[in-house]
């Protein structure tokens with residue numbers, strides 16, 4: 001069974017070009033994970049539509065990549081207009097990669113994005129018996145107030161600071177540089193393939 005070390009994982013925000021990876025991630029969730037993630041049973045068709053809609057709307061989606069595979073996702077979506085200060089958060093990590101800290105790292109990043117955008121109240125679908133999600137949220141109890149009822153968790157996020165804004169900007173800049181280098185490497189490899197056709 002695959003199991004990731006945290007230092008093998010690349011964390012970065014998703015962009016439109018990650019649509020296929022996002023869809024594949026959601027489809028790969030088993031029925032129980034889909035139920036805890038969405039608070040209800042979901043079909044593949046629903047997830048295909050959801051991925052399409054979500055990546056084009058004003059959601060901020062943080063991803064955890066192991067190579068090309070999107071093993072974990074944190075979604076942050078404003079509720080109503082930007083000025084309500086409220087957003088929805090949701091998390092999913094593929095079953096084979098759980099319990100190695102990916103969810104915690106994604107939570108920290110989503111929380112920082114929420115903070116930097118002035119979202120003070122965050123809502124999460126969190127079924128009463130979702131022990132891993134509760135355990136994860138508890139890790140942040142020094143920074144945030146979490147109230148969990150039957151099916152929803154309410155998180156009161158801290159206010160932004162210049163340091164939290166700088167850290168997010170630095171992470172984005174370094175992820176962008178890595179992506180740009182990766183595209184360049186692929187473009188060079190493609191060029192080499194065209195220039196050196198198979199000799200067999």
Ligand SMILES: CC(C)(COP(=O)(O)OP(=O)(O)OC[C@H]1O[C@@H](n2cnc3c(N)ncnc32)[C@H](O)[C@@H]1OP(=O)(O)O)[C@@H](O)C(=O)NCCC(=O)NCCS
Pocket residue numbers: 033034036037038089090091092093094097098099100101102103104105124125126130131132133135136
């Ligand atoms: C919730 C979820 C995102 C956590 O992801 P993860 O990568 O496993 O998270 P982490 O490894 O960072 O931390 C999980 C914590 O839960 C704890 N945990 C796991 N199973 C547990 C259980 N049954 N009871 C209590 N704690 C549990 C782990 O020990 C760990 O805490 P630790 O680091 O102090 O040991 C993942 O389980 C998931 O995708 N679940 C399905 C979707 C879902 O429920 N989403 C949340 C609602 S939106």
